[in-house]
Amino acid sequence: MTTDHALAIRNRFRRTRTSPALRGLVRETTLRPEDLIWPIFVRDGDNMEEPIPSMPGVSRLSIDRAVDAARTARSLGISAMCLFPYTDPDLRTETCDEAWNPDNLINRAIRAIKQAVPEVAIMTDVALDPYNANGHDGIVRDGVIVNDETVAALVRMAVAQARAGADIIGPSDMMDGRIGAIRDALESERHTDVSILSYSAKYASAFYGPFRDAVGASGKLVGDKKTYQMDPANSDEALRLVGRDLDEGADMVMVKPGLAYLDICRRVRDTFGVPTFAYQVSGEYAMIEAAAGNGWIDGDQVMMETLQAFKRAGCTGILTYFAPRAAALLAGSAPKAT
Ligand code: PBG
Numbered sequence: 017m018t019t020d021h022a023l024a025i026r027n028r029f030r031r032t033r034t035s036p037a038l039r040g041l042v043r044e045t046t047l048r049p050e051d052l053i054w055p056i057f058v059r060d061g062d063n064m065e066e067p068i069p070s071m072p073g074v075s076r077l078s079i080d081r082a083v084d085a086a087r088t089a090r091s092l093g094i095s096a097m098c099l100f101p102y103t104d105p106d107l108r109t110e111t112c113d114e115a116w117n118p119d120n121l122i123n124r125a126i127r128a129i130k131q132a133v134p135e136v137a138i139m140t141d142v143a144l145d146p147y148n149a150n151g152h153d154g155i156v157r158d159g160v161i162v163n164d165e166t167v168a169a170l171v172r173m174a175v176a177q178a179r180a181g182a183d184i185i186g187p188s189d190m191m192d193g194r195i196g197a198i199r200d201a202l203e204s205e206r207h208t209d210v211s212i213l214s215y216s217a218k219y220a221s222a223f224y225g226p227f228r229d230a231v232g233a234s235g236k237l238v239g240d241k242k243t244y245q246m247d248p249a250n251s252d253e254a255l256r257l258v259g260r261d262l263d264e265g266a267d268m269v270m271v272k273p274g275l276a277y278l279d280i281c282r283r284v285r286d287t288f289g290v291p292t293f294a295y296q297v298s299g300e301y302a303m304i305e306a307a308a309g310n311g312w313i314d315g316d317q318v319m320m321e322t323l324q325a326f327k328r329a330g331c332t333g334i335l336t337y338f339a340p341r342a343a344a345l346l347a348g349s350a351p352k353a354t
Pocket of ligand 1: 143296
């Protein structure tokens with residue numbers, strides 16, 4: 017005796033899940049290689065690729081290798097790369113002058129990449145931590161991270177990056193007033209087409225641990241960043257920061273870290289309707305890689321699931337160390353051109 021046919025359910029949600037075709041037809045969000053920004057770490061030297069132990073699969077690249085990475089990005093359809101320096105420890109000082117040296121590692125890398133692979137947009141990081149003797153994003157005086165003096169330094173740094181050819185300036189320092197000050201300086205130098213993607217809602221997070229290894233700031237940081245980065249308990253404040261940065265001339269905004277802050281991504285997108293990015297940060301990457309490396313999860317599937325989650329939460333795009341792998345996977349599943 018069967019009772020299967022006895023039920024007459026009108027709304028069977030499983031109907032539109034019966035096949036890849038039906039699932040594809042009703043899919044609400046899509047992830048594309050163009051949605052990705054690929055952060056890379058640059059170091060001195062030639063033909064160097066130095067693995068970062070806390071970020072399996074990620075290396076510090078010499079500039080020639082960074083140019084190769086840009087070619088890879090172009091061939092995979094990745095829109096942009098974001099450059100972070102591993103600065104020689106001897107060049108890290110209390111005054112952070114190396115940050116606006118026109119020939120520092122990052123500015124040389126920008127010029128090399130823009131010359132060889134102009135199609136890939138280059139984003140920079142504006143914060144003093146890779147150049148600071150004490151690992152902070154701002155200038156430290158008597159134990160205090162001083163705001164206005166730091167902003168003046170950040171303006172010099174951003175202008176040097178724009179002169180080197182950066183397409184997108186990414187202030188990640190969380191000082192007050194830096195977006196307006198950088199925007200005014202860019203305008204007065206007629207860098208009118210340089211975008212600013214502000215790290216507007218950047219939280220004081222333990223998820224940045226592996227990144228600090230990558231840029232060589234881990235052992236250096238004195239104290240923590242809680243007087244300038246946001247309290248993870250706050251949400252309304254993120255909206256005020258985004259609104260403020262847009263008023264000051266930001267073109268795009270970011271929420272960081274990513275997965276633990278999807279609620280913030282959604283609120284920002286719904287409130288402002290502006291290009292909204294999430295940064296899937298180093299600790300998020302490391303956790304997925306560690307579990308996958310142990311055979312505890314399927315790394316590729318978890319990677320794609322998390323990237324999809326950002327799109328579902330309203331993000332325009334994602335900064336992720338997975339960018340080349342995700343883009344290659346997406347290319348593999350795309351229909352062949354005929
Ligand atoms: C520097 C900066 C940090 C990250 C991006 N820019 C570290 C920090 O604020 O301590 C973190 C990125 C990551 O963890 O992947 N201001």
